[in-house]
Amino acid sequence: MTTFEGKNVLITGSASGIGRLMALKIAARGANLILWDIDLAGLEALSETMQQWGYRPATCWQCDLRSREEIEDNARQVLAKHGVVDVLINNAGVVSGKPLLELSDEAIERTFDINTLSLFRTTRAFLPGMMEQNSGHIVTIASAGGLIGVPRMTDYSASKFAAMGFDDSLRVELKRLGYPTIRTTVACPFYISTGMFKGVKTRFPWLLPIQEPDDAANKIVNAIEKGKQRLIMPPFALVTYPGRLLPLPLFDRLASFVGINNSMDDFKGRDG
DSSP: OOOOTTOEEEEESOSSHHHHHHHHHHHTTTOEEEEEESOHHHHHHHHHHHHHTTOOOOEEEEOOTTOHHHHHHHHHHHHHHHOOOSEEEEOOOOOOOOOGGGOOHHHHHHHHIIIIIHHHHHHHHHHHHHHHHTOEEEEEEOOGGGTSOOTTOHHHHHHHHHHHHHHHHHHHHHHHTTOTTEEEEEEEEOOBSSGGGTTOOOSOTTTSOOBOHHHHHHHHHHHHHHTOSEEEESGGGGGHHHHTTSOHHHHHHHHHHTTGGGTTTTOOOTTO
């Protein structure tokens, strides 16, 4: 179990979307929130909302997660000001939503810098403090797109497959190093109806519903509190595991039938 009361909780990508909602829910539980995002104005507005609602004010840090130097510099300042980060929630993410040949090198690198490499950089910065106190929790917000490849998401799916591998390896590594009390949680939601995934569609909403942001945030925060190691939502997304035992042509037909392979056809995103 992980309790938030009085704990230092750092959330990346917390100015909007799921990050913002998780921050509010965790603030309601009495945590000391440390918020990172490139959108400083959004963070400050969130901190003001927290104070209006009677929660502890958050500490806001502008951070471009594409920059290793900026992550390391901000981490040093956070540690100097707050001490150990008890719960690290790697939430920040971006999506391009374009076919491979329409992706620029810059777009691909941006996706991996934010969705994947930032996981390594933030965790390397804050894990030593968790080890010193022999407790902590590292949360990775991955995606159902890290369980199955999706057309128009080659960069995104690849980055989220990597995030899944990161969490999987880190969990076992911490146990082997003798730190079973440092927990890990990976969340793999299907599309969430935020601006990030504006325009996505699902063929069978009763089977693969577009997730409501508040509901998704609640489930993730509850999973962290319960110490759940992996959260996949909706449950039908679990079919990707036994589905991998099928011949690939059959697996692909199944994905097409349930609407996965055309789910990004009308994607607009935040810029659409």
